[in-house]
Amino acid sequence: MRPSADKINSLIKASELYYxxxxxxxxxxxxxHVHRTEISxxxxxxxxLGIVKISVDTTFGSAKNMSKFFERAFDLKTALVVPxxxxxxxxxxxxxLGLYADSFLHSLIKSNTTIGLSWGQSLAAVVDKFQQDVFPKNITVIPLIGGPRGSLPAPYHANSIVHRLASKITDAIPYSLDTPALIKSKELKDELLDNPNVEKVISMWPDLDVAIFGIGSRESSGNKSWQQFYKETSFASGLGKMAAGDILSQPFTAEGKILKLPEINIIGMSLDQLRKIDRRIGIAAGKQKAGGILGALRSGLVTDLITTYSTALEIKSISQM
Known part of the structure; x- marks a missing residue:
């Protein structure tokens, strides 16, 4: 049984009082106001759970305050800032990140929910920590973008993440998008879009209830996973020159302006389509991601953010420069 956010808060409070x-x-x-035998x-x-290691993680109170700051500053429905x-x-x-995100994601999955997922290490880690449970009926899980042209580790593919999440939900149907994300030519893209399986997934995008995606950053372009996804494409040079970060392989500036790179052909949900979804959950961590996350927050593409306290500190710092 997964611990709820309230349960985690109680464990942290007891640990702080004791240690x-x-x-x-x-x-x-x-x-x-808990029985003594329960305290032990x-x-x-x-x-x-790892709350108590050599010392108690005392950043929780600060993390909670940081969550409130982000919700106010960027008009978010939820900012889950993780100690x-x-x-x-x-x-x-x-x-x-995965431990804390579990309870929040469970709260969003209701009967007849359609969930869209992107690719990446952060999203994969959250899905891997997701606890299997009895869920409401008729859950659909679909990818928001095609696969890599390079040798990105299989667990980080959108299709792989989709199927792992669906396997943990009692009544869920997963779909795959069996096409590269970045295509060499418009002609080849058009040909791939004619595939009935590809058409089926794309036709489901407007009906999404929840989109969960990673956030890329210019500073993380040295990451091997990032390099493998964009191998042999012009995306890396375009991002390096103009953008602070990307969502679904579509870049934006530090001020949140969406950039159009006409020479890049993408099979993935457009950011205009993404903006129409009610819950748009961005997941990212690491100080090198701070610039990209800030641009994403300023773009209005993110309704809910899941990140770590140290990352949030860095975002807040550069946002005030």
Whole structure:
């Protein structure tokens, strides 16, 4: 059973009172109005979940305040700013991101929900931490973009992420988009779009209820996954010259202006189509992503953001420069 956000908050509070403020379990019981025997179990669970390591992660309160700041500053429905160890590895940050994102994503999936997913390491990490559960009926999961031309690791493909998420939902149907994302010519793109399977997926995009996607950044172009996805395309040079970041392989400036790169042919949902979806959840972490995330927030393409506290600090800093 996945822990809810309220449950995680309670575990953090109990851990802080015990390890940082040195209250005994009887005192914590009085403060939290929880039976004493429950406190011991909560402390053990906090260790198991990684909230308590060598020390208690005390950034939660700051992260909660940061969430409120982002919601106000960028008119977001939800900003889920996740406490993280700023000295930890990128993988550790993504694992923590997935743990916190789980409860939030479950809350969005109702009966007859159609979910669209992009590609990338951050999104893959969140889906991998997603806990299987009994869900409402008739869930549809579809890719928002085609696959890479380079040798991007298979777990980061949109089709792969779609099928992994669908496998964790009791009544879900996954679809695949069996075409490259970036096409060499308009003629080849038109030919691929004539494929009935491709037509089927694209026809479902206007009916999406939730879109979940990663956010690329110019500063992360040294990332191997990023390089493999855009291998042998002109996208990398275009992004490097003009843009701060990209969503669904479509770039925008640091001010949030969408850029049109006419020489690039993409089989993927357009940003104009994306903007019409009610819930548009951007997931990204890492200080190198801060510029791209800020541009995405300013573009109005993101209704909900999931990121780490250290990333949020960097975004806030550069937004005030």
């Amino acid at each position: 940082l403020h040195h209250l005994n379990q009887n005192q914590i019981s009085d403060v939290m 179990r909560m402390l053990k669970e906090a260790k198991k 993280d160890d700023q000295a930890g590895s990128y993988k550790e940050s993504l694992d923590t």
